[in-house]
Amino acid sequence: MxxxxxxxxxxERWAIAKAISVLEDDGIQAREIVEMIFRHSGKARVVGVTGxxxxxxxxxxxxxxxxxxxxxxRVGVLAVDPSSSISGGxxxxxxxxxxxxxxxxxxxxxxxxxxxxxGGISSALRDAIRVLxxxxxxxxxxxxxxxxxxxxxxxxxxxxxxxxxNPQTGDSIQAIKAGLTExxxxxxxxxxxxxxxNLLYNDVRSLVxxxxxxxxxxxxxxxxxxxxxxxxxxERSLEKKLSNGYKERERKRVExxxxxxxxxxxxxxxxxxxRREHDMVDRVMKREIDPYRAAESIVSRVVRDG
Amino acid sequence: MxxxxxxxxxxERWAIAKAISVLEDDGIQAREIVEMIFRHSGKARVVGVTGxxxxxxxxxxxxxxxxxxxxxxRVGVLAVDPSSSISGGxxxxxxxxxxxxxxxxxxxxxxxxxxxxxGGISSALRDAIRVLxxxxxxxxxxxxxxxxxxxxxxxxxxxxxxxxxNPQTGDSIQAIKAGLTExxxxxxxxxxxxxxxNLLYNDVRSLVxxxxxxxxxxxxxxxxxxxxxxxxxxERSLEKKLSNGYKERERKRVExxxxxxxxxxxxxxxxxxxRREHDMVDRVMKREIDPYRAAESIVSRVVRDG
Numbered sequence: 001m002x003x004x005x006x007x008x009x010x011x012e013r014w015a016i017a018k019a020i021s022v023l024e025d026d027g028i029q030a031r032e033i034v035e036m037i038f039r040h041s042g043k044a045r046v047v048g049v050t051g052x053x054x055x056x057x058x059x060x061x062x063x064x065x066x067x068x069x070x071x072x073x074r075v076g077v078l079a080v081d082p083s084s085s086i087s088g089g090x091x092x093x094x095x096x097x098x099x100x101x102x103x104x105x106x107x108x109x110x111x112x113x114x115x116x117x118x119g120g121i122s123s124a125l126r127d128a129i130r131v132l133x134x135x136x137x138x139x140x141x142x143x144x145x146x147x148x149x150x151x152x153x154x155x156x157x158x159x160x161x162x163x164x165x166n167p168q169t170g171d172s173i174q175a176i177k178a179g180l181t182e183x184x185x186x187x188x189x190x191x192x193x194x195x196x197x198n199l200l201y202n203d204v205r206s207l208v209x210x211x212x213x214x215x216x217x218x219x220x221x222x223x224x225x226x227x228x229x230x231x232x233x234x235e236r237s238l239e240k241k242l243s244n245g246y247k248e249r250e251r252k253r254v255e256x257x258x259x260x261x262x263x264x265x266x267x268x269x270x271x272x273x274x275r276r277e278h279d280m281v282d283r284v285m286k287r288e289i290d291p292y293r294a295a296e297s298i299v300s301r302v303v304r305d306g
Numbered sequence: 307m308x309x310x311x312x313x314x315x316x317x318e319r320w321a322i323a324k325a326i327s328v329l330e331d332d333g334i335q336a337r338e339i340v341e342m343i344f345r346h347s348g349k350a351r352v353v354g355v356t357g358x359x360x361x362x363x364x365x366x367x368x369x370x371x372x373x374x375x376x377x378x379x380r381v382g383v384l385a386v387d388p389s390s391s392i393s394g395g396x397x398x399x400x401x402x403x404x405x406x407x408x409x410x411x412x413x414x415x416x417x418x419x420x421x422x423x424x425g426g427i428s429s430a431l432r433d434a435i436r437v438l439x440x441x442x443x444x445x446x447x448x449x450x451x452x453x454x455x456x457x458x459x460x461x462x463x464x465x466x467x468x469x470x471x472n473p474q475t476g477d478s479i480q481a482i483k484a485g486l487t488e489x490x491x492x493x494x495x496x497x498x499x500x501x502x503x504n505l506l507y508n509d510v511r512s513l514v515x516x517x518x519x520x521x522x523x524x525x526x527x528x529x530x531x532x533x534x535x536x537x538x539x540x541e542r543s544l545e546k547k548l549s550n551g552y553k554e555r556e557r558k559r560v561e562x563x564x565x566x567x568x569x570x571x572x573x574x575x576x577x578x579x580x581r582r583e584h585d586m587v588d589r590v591m592k593r594e595i596d597p598y599r600a601a602e603s604i605v606s607r608v609v610r611d612g
């Protein structure tokens with residue numbers, strides 16, 4: 001592990017790849033890596049990119065990389081797919097769309113498989129961000145592919161969250177309603193050159209901006225139109241956040257991370273416990289005791305002063 | 307509570323409505339109800355209906371009610387929407403589609419809001435099923451609207467799980483791939499009268515049936531075509547399950563319910579604990595200790611012999 005971490009701190013690509021794979025495996029070595037790199041981390045800024053499938057997130061991220069590189073940043077990209085191994089094909093396709101940056105030393109693009117446990121994706125993601133951070137990448141873009149729950153979670157990991165919407169799919173407004181109005185710092189109406197874009201833009205403005213400090217922008221990711229302005233908006237949002245209440249948000253973020261990890265650990269404890277509680281399960285099956293009483297009794301034996 | 311439960315056991319509709327509302331509130335009264343009714347429950351059979359949005363689940367459920375009623379069953383329907391309060395409109399619309407059964411004493415239709423906590427929908431759902439069960443409904447149809455995670459969870463609650471697919475939307479195969487191939491006992495290609503239905507039917511057969519004991523059927527929910535055969539298939543599947551390994555599945559189900567409840571309780575304990583752990587959070591923020599070490603230290607103080 002020491003040699004991997006040494007190479008990581010020098011920004012060597014093989015070490016980044018190896019470290020993230022170790023994190024995905026989620027074994028004892030993953031903990032070791034985090035323990036060794038944690039104190040070096042915390043320099044990079046994290047940009048979350050989320051929104052419904054087909055909104056053009058990957059194409060947009062590809063163009064964002066270009067703009068950031070032109071401005072001298074080193075850019076890491078993590079693409080996360082919560083919906084199991086099978087859809088990995090889609091992500092590989094997305095990576096190909098970012099291929100033009102594949103040979104650039106200042107760019108690192110990686111898709112991530114999800115860890116098994118609940119809250120597991122968040123943990124693996126936070127740790128992978130740290131890997132890229134200590135390897136010298138100062139802007140890390142996290143792209144989430146799909147499912148609503150992770151979309152919302154990304155905003156608790158990223159410094160700035162971008163919600164990308166597509167005028168072509170009627171579910172954009174649905175997607176906004178389903179929790180996304182709360183999480184975005186910047187809303188992007190992509191494919192702004194097609195009909196329906198202005199309608200969506202106005203809808204989003206009225207839904208999102210009312211009483212909230214959010215920005216709504218239009219882009220055409222395929223041509224790169226509006227992406228410069230998007231990166232401007234991201235950087236402004238970062239500056240504002242770093243000067244206003246940063247410490248409080250950082251505390252919330254640490255609490256939320258500790259919560260994820262603690263819960264994962266408690267989950268294991270509870271699973272083991274329940275597997276040993278044959279008698280209690282039997283009693284519930286015979287309807288001698290209801291599930292809440294049974295659970296209380298199990299919890300009281302697991303938790304101190306519970 | 308006693309009077310509600312008394313009325314519930316007599317099948318009075320106001321008591322059903324009141325009891326499910328109390329369950330949704332998830333307070334101390336919810337526990338009381340479950341404690342009082344649990345030993346009377348366990349007679350009803352639960353049919354889960356899941357699949358992508360727009361597959362025609364609600365229309366199909368409406369027709370299933372008709373077939374079950376004609377066969378003399380008393381049918382309860384619970385429609386669950388995981389995506390927050392705002393989409394409640396859609397479910398109300400769905401309930402209207404089932405309206406023809408609204409005045410029938412042998413039918414009870416109810417949409418359910420999700421509880422806040424993780425695993426909360428599952429718990430509220432299991433308890434609402436018990437309410438309908440003790441009120442004398444012997445077939446309970448649980449319809450899940452949307453999100454993949456709940457779709458999969460429903461199969462751990464229902465006795466028989468039906469996955470409904472729509473030939474019109476290209477994402478059917480995607481949906482099947484995203485975990486749904488594992489959960490269904492019966493796959494229904496709905497809207498079987500439109501083009502693409504046979505293609506989807508063959509796709510589903512080759513994806514799902516290989517090596518698994520699953521049935522694939524075609525229906526046209528709008529006309530009721532194939533619904534009689536669907537109900538036949540459900541009943542056959544129920545019979546088979548009751549005679550083969552029922553006890554083992556029941557044990558798994560109880561374990562899974564206890565796990566959900568225990569985890570919810572541990573979540574509360576952990577949340578309170580972390581809020582009090584200002585010092586630990588500070589140390590992580592200063593990067594004096596990494597999050598895993600911090601979490602371990604918190605867990606060791608929460609868990610006995612941890």
